[in-house]
Amino acid sequence: MFTGIIESLGTVKEVRQDQDNLHLTISSTITPELKIDQSVAHNGVCLTVVAIDSDSYTVTAIRETIEKTNLGDWKIGDSVNLERAMKLGDRLDGHIVQGHVDQIGFCVSVENANGSWYYTFEYDENLNNLTIEKGSITVNGVSLTVVNSKQNQFSVAIIPYTYEHTNFKNFEVGTKINLEFDVIGKYVSRLHGLRK
Structure with missing residues (x-):
């Protein structure tokens, strides 16, 4: 975990x-x-x-x-x-991440936002994964909040600390990334018949 x-x-x-x-x-x-x-x-x-x-x-x-x-x-x-791995009793500063990647995605946009960055990623919607606005997503292991959630696309906002201390600084259009969708969202969508 x-x-x-x-x-x-x-x-x-x-x-x-x-x-x-x-x-x-x-x-x-x-x-x-x-x-x-x-x-x-x-x-x-x-x-x-x-x-x-x-x-x-x-x-x-x-x-x-x-x-x-x-x-x-x-x-x-x-x-x-x-x-x-998380130690039992530690603070959960991000969200629950299993380390089990659901699928890959691709960076389709990098936008400099005057001191921060917006990255947009696209993924294969046929695998029945989904994001929700302000929900959690893991991109290359980084716990992030979804902005601009769409059918097969979402964006995240990256602060300077995250940019400097992760490999986000190396992302460009076309970069292949690992996606783990929120485990709670996966269970809810399964219960509602959205996932197979």
Whole structure:
């Protein structure tokens, strides 16, 4: 369980294909605090630490994860949003984030708003996910509030702190991102027959 509040940025040091699996080695300042078998969210994808070496650690993604996320596009030098799992009793500063990406989306607009930024994202509406105005959404692991919710599109407003401390500063039109829709909204839509 995560909150969507990014702790640190990591850098991809190695990407290694092993049959259908992808082994990703990440360099990060949080590495000394990690343990093998711990869960860490990487751009919102919950992955298990399988090896630690100095300031780097390795996680493994299986085909199911690779097909539903942007992990397959990662390359050496890419910046990754990182969050360790929430401790029981901690404040929930973002919203309930599972680290289970629902689908990918694409950045379709970046607008500088005189000190902040508006990003607009588009996603495949045929997967029956939805957003609501002022509802929660997780973009690359970042807990955000939806503005301008549409059928298959939504925007988020990014403050300077989030811009500087996440990989949002690298987004441009066409950037592929991971989306986790609000878990409460998913249950409500399922109960009302909107999701299959």
